[in-house]
Structure formats: C-alpha cells, structure tokens
Amino acid sequence: MSSTYKSQLISIIRKSSSTFAGIGAAFLMFLFLASIIEILLGAYNHNITSGVEELIYYSLLEDAKFFLSLVFPAYLLYVLLSIPVTRLAFGLLKLIIVIFFIFQFILLFYFNTTLVLLGSDLFGYSADEIVQTVGSSGSIGFLPVLVLTLFIGVLILTINYFSKKIQWPLWFALMIPSISLSFILNGGESKFNSPRLSNEFESNLIKNKSSSFFASSYSYFNPDRFEIDIYADNYAKDYGNDGFRKATYVDESKFPFLRLDSESDVLSPFFRSDERLPNFVFIIVEGLGRAFTNEGAILGNFTPFLDSLSQKSLYWKNGLSTSGRTFSVLPSVLGSLPFSENGFNEISPSVPNHLSMLNLLKSKGYTNSFYYGGNAEFDGMANFLQKNGVKYIMDEDTFPRGYKKIPSNNGFSWGYGDKELLRYYLENSAKLDNGSPRIDVILTVSTHDPFIIGEKEKYRKLFRQRLKDQKVDESKYLDYEKQYSSVLYADDAIKNMISEYEKREDFENTIFIITGDHRIPEIPMVSKIDRYHVPIIIYSPMLKRTEEFSAISSHFDVAPSLLNYLENNYNLQLPKMNSFVGQGLDTTKLFRNINMIPLKQTKTALIDFVMGEYHLNDDQLFRLDANMVETPIEDPDKKEEILNAFNQWQRKNSEIGNGKKIIPDSIYKEYTSN
Structure with missing residues (x-):
C-alpha cells in the first residue's frame, strides 16, 4: 500500500468520522426531542402519577441505552461505505434516519391512542386488518402528520448543518463509538434495567418505542425462543x-x-x-x-x-x-x-x-x-x-x-x-x-x-x-x-x-x-x-x-x-x-x-x-x-x-x-x- 493511498485512506476515515459525529449528535438530539414530545403528549392526554420531569428523565435514559447499542455498528458501516463513495454513505445514512423517525412517530402515535406497545403483533395481522384498525382509531390524522412533517424537515436541516458546517474534533468523533463498543461488550442493555413506575402505562410511556418493537420482533423470529430446561x-x-x-x-x-x-x-x-x-x-x-x-x-x-x-x-x-x-x-x-x-x-x-x-x-x-x-x-x-x-x-x-x-x-x-x-x-x-x-x-x-x-x-x-x-x-x-x-x-x-x-x-x-x-x-x-x-x-x-x-x-x-x-x-x-x-x-x-x-x-x-x-x-x-x-x-x-x-x-x-x-x-x- 503506497504512502499516498494510506494518506488518502486516513483522510477519508477522519472526515467520515467527523461527519458521522455530526449525524450522530443530530440523531441523539432528535431522539431526545421525540421522547419529550411523547411524554408531554402522554401527560396532556392521560392521567399520570409521576412528575413530568421524572418521566422525561427516565425516557431520555432509555433513549441513551438505545443510542449506545446502535452507534458502534452504525459507525463501522458508515466508515466502510465512505471509503468507496463518501456521498453515497452520507445520503444512505440520512435516508435511514428519516425512515427511522417516521416509524418512531407511527409507534408513538399508536401508543398514545391505544396505550399498547406495538411489537411483533404487527406480523400477526393481514394488511386489511391493519388498515381497518389504524384507520378506525384515528391515530394518524392531520395534526400528527403535520407534526411529523415539521419534525422531519427540521431534522434534515439539522443533520446537514451538524455534519457539514461543524468540524468535530477527532477525539470526540472516536469517543462516542468507543463508549458504544464498551457498552455493547459489557452487556449494558441488560445491566441498566428500566425503572418500575407506579403503573403499566407510565412504565410503557418512557420506553423507546422502536427499541421495544425491535426487541419484540427479534423474540418472535428467534427460532430458539423456547429455552426448555431439561428438568x-x-x-x-x-x-x-x-x-x-x-x-x-x-x-x-x-x-x-x-x-x-x-x-x-x-x-x-x-x-x-x-x-x-x-x-x-x-x-x-x-x-x-x-x-x-x-x-x-x-x-x-x-x-x-x-x-x-x-x-x-x-x-x-x-x-x-x-x-x-x-x-x-x-x-x-x-x-x-x-x-x-x-x-x-x-x-x-x-x-x-x-x-x-x-x-x-x-x-x-x-x-x-x-x-x-x-x-x-x-x-x-x-x-x-x-x-x-x-x-x-x-x-x-x-x-x-x-x-x-x-x-x-x-x-x-x-x-x-x-x-x-x-x-x-x-x-x-x-x-x-x-x-x-x-x-x-x-x-x-x-x-x-x-x-x-x-x-x-x-x-x-x-x-x-x-x-x-x-x-x-x-x-x-x-x-x-x-x-x-x-x-x-x-x-x-x-x-x-x-x-x-x-x-x-x-x-x-x-x-x-x-x-x-x-x-x-x-x-x-x-x-x-x-x-x-x-x-x-x-x-x-x-x-x-x-x-x-x-x-x-x-x-x-x-x-x-x-x-x-x-x-x-x-x-x-x-x-x-x-x-x-x-x-x-x-x-x-x-x-x-x-x-x-x-x-x-x-x-x-x-x-x-x-x-x-x-x-x-x-x-x-x-x-x-x-x-x-x-x-x-x-x-x-x-x-x-x-x-x-x-x-x-x-x-x-x-x-x-x-x-x-x-x-x-x-x-x-x-x-x-x-
């Protein structure tokens, strides 16, 4: 490998790491923002016994766990894709984040209407049954669509600004994936249990809805989910x-x-x-x-x-x-x-x-x-x-x-x-x-x-x-x-x-x-x-x-x-x-x-x-x-x-x-x- 190629490769990794840091910061910020919106919406529409500040605090902790479980694998994939085509990697990651938040808001609005976490049960219904249930509930109307549209618009602008206008130092860009790797290797997801709140509604309200959906789906499709004790x-x-x-x-x-x-x-x-x-x-x-x-x-x-x-x-x-x-x-x-x-x-x-x-x-x-x-x-x-x-x-x-x-x-x-x-x-x-x-x-x-x-x-x-x-x-x-x-x-x-x-x-x-x-x-x-x-x-x-x-x-x-x-x-x-x-x-x-x-x-x-x-x-x-x-x-x-x-x-x-x-x-x- 020539010194010129090594230099170009290092340059690409540095630049992609900095860009990813900006994207990651925007993702985490809007993940927090979505949770704050959800807690305020839940407190407005339903009776809560815990304080709003307490619920927001626990909800942000759940988001942080979800974020740390994703950052390192996402960082590796982004850097690898950036080596051949940097613009493709950037556009693809931005598209994935937009799709993620659309899905997150669908789960959020669904829970706010039904008070049920949507999980693998989605796979148990036909398309007609899903359309009937969601359509009749009114969980996706004009106001939710408007809020989501504004949210996605500001999200895209923020991602562009954070990743292109701000030069993130290399130490910071590498620190977050490193923390994520340590979190994954030490089983952080299982060590930091969700708090037990006063009722099921509030316990579910603070959960990251996408994380719950993915966990439920994994359990459903896992062929070894029945761990039968030999005794x-x-x-x-x-x-x-x-x-x-x-x-x-x-x-x-x-x-x-x-x-x-x-x-x-x-x-x-x-x-x-x-x-x-x-x-x-x-x-x-x-x-x-x-x-x-x-x-x-x-x-x-x-x-x-x-x-x-x-x-x-x-x-x-x-x-x-x-x-x-x-x-x-x-x-x-x-x-x-x-x-x-x-x-x-x-x-x-x-x-x-x-x-x-x-x-x-x-x-x-x-x-x-x-x-x-x-x-x-x-x-x-x-x-x-x-x-x-x-x-x-x-x-x-x-x-x-x-x-x-x-x-x-x-x-x-x-x-x-x-x-x-x-x-x-x-x-x-x-x-x-x-x-x-x-x-x-x-x-x-x-x-x-x-x-x-x-x-x-x-x-x-x-x-x-x-x-x-x-x-x-x-x-x-x-x-x-x-x-x-x-x-x-x-x-x-x-x-x-x-x-x-x-x-x-x-x-x-x-x-x-x-x-x-x-x-x-x-x-x-x-x-x-x-x-x-x-x-x-x-x-x-x-x-x-x-x-x-x-x-x-x-x-x-x-x-x-x-x-x-x-x-x-x-x-x-x-x-x-x-x-x-x-x-x-x-x-x-x-x-x-x-x-x-x-x-x-x-x-x-x-x-x-x-x-x-x-x-x-x-x-x-x-x-x-x-x-x-x-x-x-x-x-x-x-x-x-x-x-x-x-x-x-x-x-x-x-x-x-x-x-x-x-x-x-x-x-x-x-x-x-x-």
Missing part, C-alpha cells in the same frame, strides 16, 4: 403438584394436549333439572374489564346493570381472559383450545380438527349462530366458525335496512353498535328458531376504539352522574369520557336485550354466559394482570341459587364445565378424551388458583403465565392477592419453577400447527358428525 418435566407435567389440578395426558408425542376428561361437574348443584335441553347465549363484550365492572372495581363501577345481574347469577369476580386482544376469545370460551403460533384461528393452511361446544352439540341437535356488528372475517373468526359447522354467521353484511351503522372515522367504521346488534339478534334469532336447542354467540364492538356510540350526549351525562354518585376524583376520569360512556352504553344495551328476552317463551330454558374478551387498553392499566382481568357471569332462570366466587377461573374453563353439566344432566354422550386446556370453573368462594393459565398478550406475544397465586410477565414475577392486585417479588427459585412450567406449555403449544394434531380423527368423526 422442566419435574414441574407440573401432570399438573398435579402443589395442589394444582391433575390432568392425565394420553399420548403427548402425537397429541400434545390430549387427555382424559376431568368429568368434574361443578354447575349441577346450582341448577334445577329440566327435561328440555337448555339454550346457551354467549354475550362476549368487547373490552369489558373487571377494573370498571361491578362492585369492588378498582376504577369504579360503570356497569350498573351487569352489577345487578351478577347478584342474581353465578359470578366469578376473578375471571381471566386468555389474551389481550379479541383473537383468542372464541376458541378459548367455546373450545378451551391452545393458541398455536398466532392464535388458533390463524393456523395455516387450515384450522385442525378439534372439539368445541359448537361442533359437539351440533351433533346432538343444537342450532348454532354467531352475531357480530363488524366483519366476521376479522381475526379469522369466520374461519373458526365455519370449521365448527356454524350455519348462521350474521355480521355487518347481513344487517337489513333499518339498522344504523356506527358513524365512520377517517372513512372507517367497525360496523353496528351494540344496541343495533342486540336488536338484530333478538329479531333474527326468533325467526331462525326451529324448535331445536340453540347456541347463540354474540360479540359486541362499541367499546372498541374509537368508542363512537349512538346517543352520545345521553351517555356522557350518565357518565358524569356516575362519577358524582361514586364520589370519585373526576379529574382522573374526564380524559376517558368516551371510553367510560361507551361502557355505560354497552351495559344499557345488554340490559335492554335481557329485558326483551325475558318476554320470550324460551327464556325459562336459556343460560346466558357474559364475559369480556379482554380489558379496554385505552384506559391505562393499573397492573400487568389488569389486561386480562374480566368478569365471568352465568345467568339463567334455571338457577336455583346464586353465588359469587373469588377463586380464579379463565375462559379456558367455561366450555369444559358447561359440557360436563350437560353430560351429567341430559344423558348426552360426550368423548372421554379431549384436548381442552382448561378443566372447569372453580366454584370455591375463597380466593385460590389451582390452575396454570397461559395468557397471550397479542397474537405473537405469549409472555404471561399465571400459576397458583403467581403471575409471570416476561421476566418479572408478581404475587396476586384476593382482589387481583399484584406485587412484584424477587424469588429466583419460584420464578425458575414457574418459567419451566411455562416453557413446557409453550413447547406443546408450538407443536400445534406444526404437524401434530389436536385430537385423533376417529374421535373427531365420531362426536361431531350429525
């Missing part, structure tokens, strides 16, 4: 250790979840006998969280009718949904089915043979129907229902004239509101009644972002009056007026529907099951478990006594209990083996949990596991109390035990859809054919 089978293989329910698995090598039926009928003591097979009406309420439902709700009671109904019902106040989104509710409630990779409905190329209340009871003469105000194709629901032989799938495309749709938002609408949906159900189900017993499944939509309801002013006034009646600090609720108003609207819609149904002849022979698919995320979560904490209500004139239960039960437990009740009281022959995840509702009045319950936060994030009185969320362990208030604890041995049990379950879950079956074909054919 995992020592923990709950038969779910019989330490007081947990025991399950006897038949052939896990071929059918991961196939087990002998528990045959535990806990509902018969509460019901009077009847010669006629009962009808089942499932009312699954979008976003119905326990945090604002019924007596003792941590955020106050905004469902006066459901509160009164639960007092005439079997009521599980510590119910758990199985996911933080709607995608799992039908398979979980109706079939107690595992999730597979992106939700049971999304198993490719087709949903595998399985048992559920729908197909098992169809073979016994039941007529099944599904009512939804939106598009039943969303989340693969129609796919699941068709696989289960549901003849009547009534969604927005089937509503006749005379029904009013939810007003559009940005040209998008979720369909028909709850009052219209339940009115349609009452009118249509009466026409479809052919004298056979029925399973009707109703999924509501009004309590979904953007929370547009009919009679807006009426329910706004009811909301304000509700605040006064409960004597709460109104300032903590007014930012969420449209959310709480929609809950009151949904509660009223159910009240009207039940009131009308009571006039029907078949009311005396009907069992209603009411629950939420998950908790509304747009009202800040008070804890990690809050996302899944929902009421489970079984109401019927067939009840001979009512009760409230404190024991934890989940959506996985609903179908097994209802089927065992039918089998023991109506001589229905049902299979002695199944692949249900749950083993039945727990009718213990005292607080306890004898179940192991996996909870899938999004289609791609299976990070929660409840085992006994403990809740494992990602890498954090919590202890639950009788009111489902959780406290973070440090117990390495207990954490390892729960993690091993969780990993074992995840391993089995991942095998579904990858060649292994849910149920033997012989059992499926015998018990689901008419």
